[in-house]
Amino acid sequence: MRYEVFETPEALGQGAADLFESLLLATLRERDRFRVALSGGSTPLHLYRALRGRELPWERVEWYWSDERTVGPDSKDSNYRLAHDELLAHLPASGRVERIPGEIDPHEAARRYAEVLPESIDLCYLGMGDDGHTASLFPGTEGLAATGRVTANFVPRLGTWRVSFTFEEINRAHNVQLLVTGQNKASVLAEVRAHAGKHPVERVKDPLWLLDREAASQLA
């Protein structure tokens, strides 16, 4: 397991922003565009805040999402909205911004999103729930077995649909970074490290884990 530990969630945000910057610059030496897939939940907030003050060639960055809730872009639950309000709205420029249309039928949203995705993602961000889910691939759901690039996934525990990258799509990305903070994730993380084989997130191939001290507290 490749991982880095930061003292606080804020320090993790700065560390992740440093890594973003070096991958961005390295990629742009080879190609015209840097393609990023953002995750949802609350953890990326510190990354967004650390990134937005930086002077970078933002017009060459394209933004995508690895999952979305079945809500419109104005909803407080929208993964797009958090990224927009905390990062994109603060940048002086941006390349393409392609959000998942969470307000339409989830199967149609998944179908359409698969069509607009670029050939490959340079940097895919993910988080991990305290049930071991990643993106919107929750334990015991049909989406775990989905093939193709994007899937609509019903989550019985939440009584709702989600739209999510499949594991196939996640594992095609050139770089995958998993950002995890908080004591409530520590025991799941220890099981993931021990390859317990019970958590969906274990199916992500060789990600770089960026952890805060609390999340890492049970790693031997």
Ligand SMILES: O=C1O[C@H](COP(=O)(O)O)[C@@H](O)[C@H](O)[C@H]1O
């Ligand atoms: O439902 C979701 O949860 C995970 C983890 O969220 P966090 O708030 O614990 O960081 C997130 O990565 C995923 O994108 C989101 O839709």
